[in-house]
Amino acid sequence: MGTFIARRLLYSIPVLVAATMLVFFGMTAVTDPISQIRLIPNVSQSTIDNIIERKHLDEPIIAQYGFWVKDVFVNQFGNTALGDQPIWPDLSRAIGNTLQLVFVSELIAVVLAVFLGVFSAKKQYSFFDYATTTISFFGFSVPIFWFALILQALATAFFLKTGIRLVYTFGQSSFAPENAFLDRIQHMVLPVVTLSYVSIATYSRYQRASMLEVLHSDYVRTARAKGVKERVVTLKHALRNAMIPVVTIAALSFGAVLGGAVITETIFAWPGMGKLFIDALNRGEVFTLMAWLMVTAVAVIFANLIADIVYGWLDPRIRYD
Amino acid sequence: MTDQKTPQDEALEAAQTQLALDSVRLEGLEIETLTQWQLARRKFFQHKLAMTSLVILVFVFTAAMLADWIAPYGFAQPDVPNRSQPPTFENSHFFGTDKIGRDYFSRTLYGTRTSVYVAFIVAGLSTAIGAVIGGIAGYYGGAVDNILMRITDLFLTIPFLAILLVLSAFLGAGSPLRVAIILGLLFWTGLARIVRGEFLSLREKEFVEAAKVLGASDKRIIFRHILPNTMGPIIVNATLTVAAAILVEAALSFLGFGVQPPFPALGVLIAEGQDSLTTLWWLATFPGLTIVLIALCINFVGDGMRDAFDPKQRVK
Numbered sequence: 001m002g003t004f005i006a007r008r009l010l011y012s013i014p015v016l017v018a019a020t021m022l023v024f025f026g027m028t029a030v031t032d033p034i035s036q037i038r039l040i041p042n043v044s045q046s047t048i049d050n051i052i053e054r055k056h057l058d059e060p061i062i063a064q065y066g067f068w069v070k071d072v073f074v075n076q077f078g079n080t081a082l083g084d085q086p087i088w089p090d091l092s093r094a095i096g097n098t099l100q101l102v103f104v105s106e107l108i109a110v111v112l113a114v115f116l117g118v119f120s121a122k123k124q125y126s127f128f129d130y131a132t133t134t135i136s137f138f139g140f141s142v143p144i145f146w147f148a149l150i151l152q153a154l155a156t157a158f159f160l161k162t163g164i165r166l167v168y169t170f171g172q173s174s175f176a177p178e179n180a181f182l183d184r185i186q187h188m189v190l191p192v193v194t195l196s197y198v199s200i201a202t203y204s205r206y207q208r209a210s211m212l213e214v215l216h217s218d219y220v221r222t223a224r225a226k227g228v229k230e231r232v233v234t235l236k237h238a239l240r241n242a243m244i245p246v247v248t249i250a251a252l253s254f255g256a257v258l259g260g261a262v263i264t265e266t267i268f269a270w271p272g273m274g275k276l277f278i279d280a281l282n283r284g285e286v287f288t289l290m291a292w293l294m295v296t297a298v299a300v301i302f303a304n305l306i307a308d309i310v311y312g313w314l315d316p317r318i319r320y321d
Numbered sequence: 322m323t324d325q326k327t328p329q330d331e332a333l334e335a336a337q338t339q340l341a342l343d344s345v346r347l348e349g350l351e352i353e354t355l356t357q358w359q360l361a362r363r364k365f366f367q368h369k370l371a372m373t374s375l376v377i378l379v380f381v382f383t384a385a386m387l388a389d390w391i392a393p394y395g396f397a398q399p400d401v402p403n404r405s406q407p408p409t410f411e412n413s414h415f416f417g418t419d420k421i422g423r424d425y426f427s428r429t430l431y432g433t434r435t436s437v438y439v440a441f442i443v444a445g446l447s448t449a450i451g452a453v454i455g456g457i458a459g460y461y462g463g464a465v466d467n468i469l470m471r472i473t474d475l476f477l478t479i480p481f482l483a484i485l486l487v488l489s490a491f492l493g494a495g496s497p498l499r500v501a502i503i504l505g506l507l508f509w510t511g512l513a514r515i516v517r518g519e520f521l522s523l524r525e526k527e528f529v530e531a532a533k534v535l536g537a538s539d540k541r542i543i544f545r546h547i548l549p550n551t552m553g554p555i556i557v558n559a560t561l562t563v564a565a566a567i568l569v570e571a572a573l574s575f576l577g578f579g580v581q582p583p584f585p586a587l588g589v590l591i592a593e594g595q596d597s598l599t600t601l602w603w604l605a606t607f608p609g610l611t612i613v614l615i616a617l618c619i620n621f622v623g624d625g626m627r628d629a630f631d632p633k634q635r636v637k
Binding site: 018138150 | 471474475476477478479480481482483484486487488490491492564568571572575576578588591595598599602605606609612613616617619620621
């Protein structure tokens, strides 16, 4: 196992290098930092010259790439082009806030989806099965931003009508709350519901399909034949194998979940990576965007690594040597 | 000795089958022979949910295409005396009006037209690219395959929506066609993987070998012999892409980086209705419901097609 993780980590290095190239050259092909800054009327030529000097923008593109990579690794992504502010403090704070959101909603999504999927498969073609299927089809078809808006509107309407503050619809925390933990939860409910709904829709379909397949397999029949209790068959024999696809999907969807977070955080004004990204995009702040893309790339590569390790734990037949 | 069939054997068998069929016909009995496509069509027609969805879709799409004639008002035409009207049949404000009296039924129709237009271009473009790239990767295998697949892998490391947002923000999206092309150029990776997988197995089949022996060029084998056999998954994927494209385009337009005013788009309508959601709730609700309806129907149709092309599922 140790060698496997080491080898996988080594393999991640070229992927990481390729990702830096994709981010830098992709971004350069699409725009350049200066043309965005030139659009701002009150920036003087001397400021621009200063940025060109500081960011080595007058040198060949390969050299620029070198300076950028050096900035990424040595200076924690370096500073923004305009204003010369360090990128990392804001970004790391945003990462923390987003991870809070993503972690909670993915945890809820996976647990609920596994439960729904297993139950649908056990009671195939029952009312419960059809209901879950319908709900998840809605999940595929609902625009996530619209779903968030409707939730927000309903919560607001509820508050205006009853005067009871169940959940907040905006921001991350209130000013000087009595109970900081409860306050945070009240702020998290709506974004978490939004994010997890879409994930549950996808994951529960996979869980149902793989559970059905496993339940019809020979070894499950054998287990039943030798008199193992149905509960043990389901939970111990079948579920363990049936969970493998869901683990893959959950890990591979990490990028998509971050994408969903961009929209959700914008609507609920959650001060996370999504909001940072949209703000940087609106300001044309290329270096912040590149830092953002690098961080997500690393996160996705890491999520894939975790998926590979969890496989081995769930399915001992998978050998790594 | 292996019992491998020679071409002579097969010709003989075919002749025997034909003879049997003929004799049955002589007895006045009909034998129904169905091609793969007829089978699929029949299975699809029996799929009630998919058929209902298809009818709804055709209805909605036709209405959207005919927006110029059907819409009671213009896209930006204000009906000043009837401002901030909730949905009503009076003056045909079925979906209500906004603060300056623009009719939201008409706006939704025009918005749907844009969304559908974008989605179809995206589906067409990405299907073409995905099929060609997947086909080449799967047919040649080896280094070509490796390079192409590593590139698609690499694209998977960055959130799709982030790539889209960066591209449309800086390449100045705004017109529906530009948004459609940007989306289309990025949507093909999923299909490329599917087609690649199909090609990997099909290229080992006898009919490909036969075509090679007959001296067919690679191009001919890829496009005339193998590709038609992968049409099922390609069509299903293209259908589902239409739904995905509508959702993504709406999200981009909502965030202000997709289709932009003066072009009508459902995402823009929702963004405009966002601020008055508690007072003029209908502004954001109806364009959103339209998206849900279209995406849901397309997903059902796609699901029905998947079942129809699945040889494991039999006609009842």
